[in-house]
Amino acid sequence: MAGSAEYGLGEFVFPRGWFMVARSADLGNEPMPLHMFGRELALYRGESGQPYLLDAYCPHMKAHLAAEQTSSEGAGRIEGEFIRCPYHWWRFGPDGRCNAIPYFEGDIPAAAKVRAYPTQERFGCIFAWHDPEELAPDFDLPDVPEWDDAAWFTCEWDDLGTLDVHPQEITDNLVDTRHFGPIYGQRIVYFESVFEGVKGWQYSGGGHETMVASDEGVMAVDACYQGPGLLVARYSGETDAVQMIFHTPKDDGVTQVWHGLITRAKTTPPTTDDVAVNQQYHDVGLAAFSQDFAIWQSKAPAVQILRMPGDGPFHRCRAWYRQFYNPRAQAAEYQARADGSHETQGIAIRPALAAE
Numbered sequence: 001m002a003g004s005a006e007y008g009l010g011e012f013v014f015p016r017g018w019f020m021v022a023r024s025a026d027l028g029n030e031p032m033p034l035h036m037f038g039r040e041l042a043l044y045r046g047e048s049g050q051p052y053l054l055d056a057y058c059p060h061m062k063a064h065l066a067a068e069q070t071s072s073e074g075a076g077r078i079e080g081e082f083i084r085c086p087y088h089w090w091r092f093g094p095d096g097r098c099n100a101i102p103y104f105e106g107d108i109p110a111a112a113k114v115r116a117y118p119t120q121e122r123f124g125c126i127f128a129w130h131d132p133e134e135l136a137p138d139f140d141l142p143d144v145p146e147w148d149d150a151a152w153f154t155c156e157w158d159d160l161g162t163l164d165v166h167p168q169e170i171t172d173n174l175v176d177t178r179h180f181g182p183i184y185g186q187r188i189v190y191f192e193s194v195f196e197g198v199k200g201w202q203y204s205g206g207g208h209e210t211m212v213a214s215d216e217g218v219m220a221v222d223a224c225y226q227g228p229g230l231l232v233a234r235y236s237g238e239t240d241a242v243q244m245i246f247h248t249p250k251d252d253g254v255t256q257v258w259h260g261l262i263t264r265a266k267t268t269p270p271t272t273d274d275v276a277v278n279q280q281y282h283d284v285g286l287a288a289f290s291q292d293f294a295i296w297q298s299k300a301p302a303v304q305i306l307r308m309p310g311d312g313p314f315h316r317c318r319a320w321y322r323q324f325y326n327p328r329a330q331a332a333e334y335q336a337r338a339d340g341s342h343e344t345q346g347i348a349i350r351p352a353l354a355a356e
């Protein structure tokens, strides 16, 4: 296991960006303890249903804000959008500030606060904005309009647990042209890597052993990282599919991973056949990703890649990834080292662009 410093990522151990922190289904009305970004955190829902994420340790005497509270007094620790600390009942808001102490009437000191993280809940997931500089988000979550489209299925999210692997190794996958054959049994017809700002795309096309291809026998995949932790891949072939792989650093060199996959039903309302195809796609998508997972579980850190001319543009991808580990004032420098379209020597780029 190697950490951010060994990969030479930059000033910060944990990156800036939107990260998945829980599945919506995992968070009920009880506060939930979490460990992410090397920190203890407390996730809770206000009465409106909106999720909030705070640093866990109460500034009073360091009780964990999401610790279990079993006494009858402890019922109702969520008040509106506020949460009570289980120990002495100090009350905190979504901004992390203490706004009520049951036995004290005066001005609450400014130090009575915990760090608060912006949150959003979309497509069955709860996301938090992590920023070492503690600034407001400077980019958005990816759009997945398919999730809210009645013609598409939604899915249960697979919690794949944690890997003792730095997320650097997971994001390398985006430009790793040469693992498609050995890992997925896929014959690559074209492959192109494109970086622009906080986004990194992989455009690839090829025949797939298991997923159903179009008439031309080519399944097109447009996969895009928006920020360092959220990958949305769109497959078009006989059945359109969206695969989402979200990963979050838990500790330095330890990563939590979730997977989801949805397809478009051929008929509305979906037939049992559509349901079966959706399930089949999910299973195949998960099985394919599990093969990457198995490699990660057993590999040593590729702190340096012995990169050959026919390998994918790992150096571009790593430069792009570093923007999230350095002050945002420097992001443009890293982006400039990655931005643009990059080919893998010996493999065609996207047909539409090649024709231009």
Ligand code: FES
Binding pocket: 058, 059, 060, 061, 062, 063, 085, 086, 087, 088, 089, 090
């Ligand atoms: S430790 Fe939280 S209120 Fe005392």
Ligand SMILES: [Fe+2]
Binding pocket: 173, 179, 183, 292
């Ligand atoms: Fe992969």
